Amino acid sequence: MAPSPILARASARSDANTNPALAAPVAEIRDLQVGFRTDEGGFNVLDGVSFTVRTGRTLCLVGESGCGKSVTALSIMGLLAPNAIVGHGEILLDGTNLLDLSRKELNERRGDRMAMIFQEPMTSLNPVLTIGDQIVEGIRRHRPVGRAEAERHAVEMLKRVRIPAPEQRMGDYPHQLSGGMRQRVMIAMALANDPRLLIADEPTTALDVTIQAQILDLIKTLQDETGTAVLLITHDLGVVAEVGDDVAVMYAGRIVEQASVTDLFADPQHPYTLGLLSSIPRLDSEIGRLPTIRGSVPAPADMPSGCRFSTRCPFADDHCRTEEPPLADLSPGHAVACWKAPLEVRAA
């Protein structure tokens, strides 16, 4: 098998990062279960999700739409819809369980020690407030500084996210800026208080391809400058290869495989990860149908027993369909939730 271009990029990146395990954990999610209450009853969206985001490193959370990536991010920020219920688990930020905090204590951390960038830059900024007001407000909420000082800092942040003529942009309203510029403003706002953890939920999905690369680059550069831990949510394995250090693959509310980016691309173990990797179009392969994973993600209210991927897995047997596989270490730093691991058959 010829090395895919994505894989080549991934190994180039990860080689640059040394001592991954020594980096201090910033956020630790442990056995998180989140459900939603509806008129028809309740169902779980996340079931026993665990992962760790470390200082200066980027953890990519990958999976199909509806697998629970965004719910995970919103749970950390405490931004879940009112009908969401956190069943059990812990969300530790620098050792403090956020789930134990009062609304006021959580508010002291949101926008300060942890911050979030959303998928939709077009609607995430308030249309009736100026860019400057929206950044300044976040700074003054967490820093005992006057308006002038906060404005200076806001201009500085706009400069850091490479917005031209930042002084003039301060008085602009969001509609006067393009999508890419608005996402830069969101990043400036999120990083204004120098957070320990930055959550980016599909930050480039809504943007043009050329702008996507710029935004990812920017996040990476700023992370190198500040050492912020980044949790990057994406469905795009190209993005993972580009900016990720570690990856957690999510399927139907569970983490099915977790590894460094290099390991995951070089030696994918979960059949679902294999499916995801083989459905990336390649320039060097023969013309034909793009491989897909058959079937579709089961609905949260209608989860299969045993392994949740068993309904779509080419390797599944009765054991898979009756008993749920735990997420177990296969080698140091590479964990898989599959009875068949290590896989001996490699999917074409």
Add this chain to the structure above:
Amino acid sequence: MLAYMARRLAVSIPTLLLISMMVFSLQLLLPGDPALAIAGEERSPEVLAAIREMYHLNDPVPVQYWHWLTGVLSGDMGQSIRSRMPVTELIMTKLPVTLQLATMAMIIALAIGIPAGIVSAVRKGTAWDVGANVVALSGISIPNFWLGIMLIMLVSVQWGLLPASGYASPLEDLSRNLQTMIMPAFVLGTGIAAIMMRHTRSAMLSSLRADYVRTARAKGLSERVVVLRHALRNALIPVVTLGTLQLGELLSGAVLTEQIFTIPGFGKLVVDAVFNRDYAVVQGVVLFTGTAFILMNLLADMLYFLLNPRLRA
């Protein structure tokens, strides 16, 4: 902005002309000879002929309209048949009374409607929400005249707390003025408060769901700041527009309320004029109200423009 206003004003002119034509044709459509009404008891043919001559009643209708329109444009809306006072002067003396009533009603409507709308949106599905909705529905459903009569019976007759009538000018006796105005203002304001509450609620519900509210929460802002600064600022745009349109509504709503509480305002002027077949006054008042309505619409448009940065650019 200036170009926009100029365009809106230009569009208003045909509307105003149309109103003026309809107002003018009122007297043609109404039964009875205006000359007879003007003459009163003196109905000798000579007097009637003189009156017809004086008021151009023998001219063709378009010429009559032209005479009337040029008069109106120079501020002369004719004379009251009853009081012989110029209609313009009558309107100008009665208007402040109604304006005071309408302003007080609007303040009451805003003071009740907007906070109630916010609370019921923020506490959606709770007893607060249900309570506010029940009150709002009653506010919309209960007719002004019934509420007015009930309040007079309870507050004035049973409890003797406020006078049921006996208007005094605020310049003469402010306390008496407020005592007589508060009940009618409340009656007039409740209906509007209910409408404002419903609109505030739905506008708030949609802006509370907006992405920018989630961003505001992600910044760690307190719920009060999130609701009042981020959600309400956006929700108020349609509500303010609606409120301005309701000001026009208040002018017509005042007709009944002023009648019930015997307040000598605009509404009472028009009702008396109708009963007395005082055409000139009816025409004047209707034309004035129509114009005011159009101006309110224009004002609403401009406010919407000013409040919404997306349009301002």
